[in-house]
Amino acid sequence: MCAESKTIYQGKLIQLHHEKVALPGGKHTFFDIVRHPGGAVIAAINEQEEICLLKQWRHALQEYIWELPAGCLETGESPLSTARRELEEEAGVTAEQWHELGQLCTSPGFCNEILYLFEARVLTGSTINHDEAEQL
Numbered sequence: 001m002c003a004e005s006k007t008i009y010q011g012k013l014i015q016l017h018h019e020k021v022a023l024p025g026g027k028h029t030f031f032d033i034v035r036h037p038g039g040a041v042i043a044a045i046n047e048q049e050e051i052c053l054l055k056q057w058r059h060a061l062q063e064y065i066w067e068l069p070a071g072c073l074e075t076g077e078s079p080l081s082t083a084r085r086e087l088e089e090e091a092g093v094t095a096e097q098w099h100e101l102g103q104l105c106t107s108p109g110f111c112n113e114i115l116y117l118f119e120a121r122v123l124t125g126s127t128i129n130h131d132e133a134e135q136l
Contacts, residue, residue, distance in 0.1 A: 001021065001022050002019050002020070002021055002022075003019075003020045003021065003022045003028060004019065004020040005017050005018070005019045005020075006018045006019075008032075013036070013037070013072065014034050014035060014036050015034070015035040016032060016033070016034055016035075017032070017033045017034075017035060018030065018031075018032055018033075019031050019032075019033055031110070032110060033110060033111070033112065034107075034110055034111040034112070034113070035111075035112055036072075036111055036112060036113035037072055037073045037074075037075075037113075038072070038073045038079070038113055038114040038115065038116065039070055039071055039072045039073055039082065039113070039114075039115050039116070040070060040071060040073065040079045040080070040082040040083035040086060040115070040116045040117075040118060041068050041069075041070040041083075041115050041116070041117050041118070042068055042069045042070065042083050042086065042087045042118050042119075042120050043068055043101070043117070043118065043119045043120065044068075044069060044087055044091060044093055044095060044120040044121075044123055045119065045120070045121055045123075046123050047123075051068075052068070052069060052087075052091050052093065052123075053066045053067065053068065054066070054067055054068075054069055054090055054091060055067075069086055069087050069090045069091045069093075070086060070090075070115070071085070071086035071089070071090070079100075079103075079116035079118075080098060080100070080116075080118065082116075083098070083116070083118045083120070084098075087120060088126050088127070088129070089128070089129045090128070091128070092125060092126050092127055092128035092129075093120075093123050093124065093125060093126060094123070094124050094126045095120035095121060095122060095123050095124075096121070096122035096124070097120065097121040097122045098118055098119070098120055099118065099119040099120075099121075100116070100117070100118055101117035101118060101119055102117055103115060103116050103117060104117065
């Protein structure tokens with residue numbers, strides 16, 4: 001259980017907290033925790049059973065990597081709404097059928113980010129509307 005939490009960094013997307021945590025037996029330890037709003041990841045599958053992958057520049061890795069379409073939850077937005085928005089923005093695709101696949105914690109040792117996983121089918125082309133920072 002967190003006994004104290006101090007925000008040591010507040011960014012546009014994440015916060016970094018230094019937390020004092022009570023352990024069983026009365027001892028304490030400290031953790032640095034990244035607070036993240038979470039995101040949605042989409043497995044968009046077409047009629048030929050091909051899956052949509054995007055090649056995106058990732059600054060932290062200093063390279064382009066292949067990824068499923070995905071994006072961060074905005075305040076008050078449901079994971080499904082995020083998934084619909086991100087699939088259209090990043091891949092220029094809309095889907096008629098959506099199936100929730102579950103969720104996963106990406107790095108639970110230091111981050112509270114939860115990714116909500118979706119399967120999208122019956123795809124239709126739309127307009128790509130990349131975020132200013134996205135390099136796809």
